Amino acid sequence: MVNDVQGQSPSTGISTPPLINTKIIISFKDIPPHVSRKQSDNNSLHGIDIDILDELANALNFKYILMEPEDGLFGAKLSNGSWSGVVGMVSKGEVDLGVGPLTINAERSEVAVFTTPFMQDSFGILTPRPKEAQNLFQVFQPFDLFIWLAVSLSVLLACFVFATIALTTSVHTNNGKHELLRINVNESVFLILSSFFEQGPTLHPTSVSSGCFLSFWFVFTILTMTTYTAHLAAVLTVSTPVRPINSLQDLVDRSDMKVVVRAGGSAYSFITAKCKIEDLA
Incomplete structure (x- = not known):
């Protein structure tokens, strides 16, 4: 994810920034296995994204500096229109790139440019297993x-x-x-x-x-x-338990359940935007 695109590659015709002998600043969030600190050295980072960055740095002859956002978030749109986390640093121009398991969505695409994804993931709703009541009939x-x-x-x-x-x-x-x-x-x-x-x-x-x-x-x-x-x-x-939650709206309608979601991520933005949930932990 980058904040701006300049220059043009003569071999592919794709616009790329001039990276030769350039030091770029990259924002990240510590989350294994993408980027994480080594137990032996807290200042040393490793992971899938670090390996990719090292290969790109060797191929394109550039150096990079990693910087973690102060709020430690991936990035969510705030009420004033600005962004937090990694996405916020990229959109404000504080860093050149942002790496990590960042979800591609329409809102983030308005303030940043995403590369081709190399991993796909999904998230679900985890609820307590319903108790199987004895049915006399x-x-x-x-x-x-x-x-x-x-x-x-x-x-x-x-x-x-x-x-x-x-x-x-x-x-x-x-x-x-x-x-x-x-x-x-x-x-x-x-x-x-x-x-x-x-x-x-x-x-x-x-x-x-x-x-x-x-x-x-x-x-x-x-x-x-x-x-x-x-x-x-x-x-x-064979007993088929009834699923108490089949959609986000079912989750909102349940007053006996408290919604817990990681703040500042795509799931947080998606749930708050679709269901207007105010009580999030």
Whole structure:
């Protein structure tokens, strides 16, 4: 990031400052692994940006002096229109260059010129993990409301149909007579419900019509209970926590959360500009 551009390179046609035998002043912020002080020597700096500067200095034959901003910030736009940190020193002409993990945005581009970025990074919102509350109605989650209504209606309809068959169908006995099935309404309902919950029927109708109906009902019961059991196992095994924060506006609307962000950086400027957050720490 530079504050001004002068001269022109004859080989590339790109405007560059005359750096031969020139000493330039460079602003930086101490943040590893870009620029950091050595533990053995507090005045000696090293890092990725320092290595790049050394290679450029050797190739273009210039010397440089590193200067850290007094506020120790990357740079944010102040209320009076000026800038703080590294960006402020570059925009005011106090230094020739600024190095470090500086985010390129529209506001900074108005007061400084950025080089081609050699690293990309991103930031996110860190919130407390929500506590998983015990839901007493998890047994109903495998099916939605429409499916539960359809299953309930199927059970009631099956009870009615089988009771009707039991009351109107006759069977051929050993003495050659036809007699009605000796299954009343209560027994019919009990047979349908016990088979639906896979308890096993205690009554065994002998007519063909009732046997065919129960065969189809048993198949329906097996398919329904198998599907329900598989979905219930998935619901109880895998829990998907609900994200309390999905956007910056959600963060602002939460009165029980305090926003903490590094002051003087691009994230600080972005959050304050988008959400008008005044209480920042």
